[in-house]
Amino acid sequence: MNAKRNAIIYGLIVSFLIAVTSGVYWRYSQINALAPEIASGEFEFTIQPGMSINQIINQLNDENLIHDTKSFRWAARILGADRKLQPGIFSLPRGATNGEILSILMQPGINTKNVTIPEGLTCWQIAGILQKELGIDSSEFIDLCENSDFAKDLGIKANRLEGYLFPSTYNFYRNSSSAQLINRMVKQFKEEFNNDIQTSAEKLGFSAHETMTMASIIQGEVMVWDEARTVSSVYHNRLRIRMHLGADPTIQYVIPGPPRRLLNKDIAIDSPYNTYRNYGLPPGPINNPGRRALKAAVNPADTDFIYFVARGDGSHSFNKTIAGHEKDKKKFQQVRREARRKKRKG
Secondary structure, X not given: OHHHHHHHHHHHHHHHHHHHHHHHHHHHHHXXXXXXXXXXXXXXXXXXXXXXXXXXXXXXXXXXXXXOHHHHHHXXXXXXXXXXXXXXXXEEEOOOEHHHHHHXXXXXOOOEEEEEOOOOEOHHHHHHHHHHHHOOOHHHHHHHHOOXXXXXXXXXXXXXXXXXXXXXXXXXXOOOOHHHHHHHHHHHHHHHOOHXXXXXXXXXXXXXXXXXXXXXXXXXXXXXXXXXXHHHHHHHHHHHOOXXXXXXXXXXXXXXXXXXXXXXXXXXXXXXXXXXXXXXXXXXXXXXXXXHHHHHHHOOOOOOOOEEEEOOXXXXXXXXXXXXXXXXXXXHHXXXXXXXHHHHHO
């Protein structure tokens, strides 16, 4: 009797092991079914928003990227991938197994691209970068930046968005609209213009718009960033005594083309941005300043300087008096003459 019972138990165990082994093998076979090797290399596969799992599988099959639709569907169920596939662009190897394909498709797609927006660029320059990197319509981008209603919708108290597209490295979706890209950069600006910045600005009697305008001038002026707070102090001191800001970057902003040496005729340009002719800050920012310029704008150094002039190496000489300033200007003119002389000899 015991022998008969043991035989039954043994038979059940063997049957169970066979079933388990068969199940494991079947699962293994579905996951490791190889796609036909009709070609080598990678294939850029796109899952569009709203695509069903069946549509995805059929498209994979049409491109000969999987062994067959049935085994792939089972592999997706076994791995729990059938409800995890997200829209995106994926680089899939040809001749891969179902499991290898699914492991790639279960990761975030390469439908994004890192784009760096450097400090101090104008909206026009930013539009050029985004057109090159993401293929946007640069004219549409500029139109939105100049649209006061759009700026208002984004919570910006200004007539245009120059100054509010915060420079950073962004991971943008490749198919983003100009409005979405601008919204992302403005959102970053709002994060950077935090309570500490706002409190410091208010202590100076500055609005957010005045702060960004000052920051943009500092951004355009400074090359050696250890000087940023000192340059800021010069402009704040000039404002306090009602002296023309005389900021070269504000003239460069209204001159077509890349920055160049300013001439007397440039200083005489009739423009609200000409801080040699008009008192106070210009109507708005002249570029999109970064974090360092923003902090310097609201934290000027404690100085009596009201003059500064370039030294020729990116740094500046600062002065309290016109006599000292004129002396430093002569030194810079000598540096410039030496540079021209070397250029002619070279």
